[in-house]
Amino acid sequence: MSMDADKLSAISGLAKHMAKKRPRAAYLAGLWSDSLKVDLLSLNSDATSQELDFQWKYPAIWRAPSWSWPAIDSNVVSPYSGYYYRRDEERRSSIVDNYFTINNVRSYPATSDSTGRVGMASITITGRLFPSTLSAPTGDPCPA
Numbered sequence: 001m002s003m004d005a006d007k008l009s010a011i012s013g014l015a016k017h018m019a020k021k022r023p024r025a026a027y028l029a030g031l032w033s034d035s036l037k038v039d040l041l042s043l044n045s046d047a048t049s050q051e052l053d054f055q056w057k058y059p060a061i062w063r064a065p066s067w068s069w070p071a072i073d074s075n076v077v078s079p080y081s082g083y084y085y086r087r088d089e090e091r092r093s094s095i096v097d098n099y100f101t102i103n104n105v106r107s108y109p110a111t112s113d114s115t116g117r118v119g120m121a122s123i124t125i126t127g128r129l130f131p132s133t134l135s136a137p138t139g140d141p142c143p144a
Helices: 004-010 012-021 033-039 092-099
Strands: 100-109 118-127
Touching: 004 012, 033 092, 033 100, 092 100
Parallel strands: none
Antiparallel strands: 100 118
């Protein structure tokens, strides 16, 4: 793509085709309402490495909300991929339901194309907090 803003416009035809297969789902800045909870668990593939110094790759201009994959210029690992989803886990949706709730989500197109560029979007989520600790190794990670 020659312009950062064209990412969603470029896949608009595919999104329109998917909309026919998902008639009860709303299209929300590259994601779908009927799978939104799981879709929100997508990862920036750069962040899946063991390196703690990766850089988020954002476009020069805003094109999508931070909770949607088009917001970054990186590959995205889907929750349905083999990377971190075990296919034998049948209770995935019920487990996700126990940890957070989507209270409100809105996505407004920038043009008359409902599957094209996003003009504005928002999401409100509530969920549980858990005590945790993030620690990084000290010293040279690759000793000679």
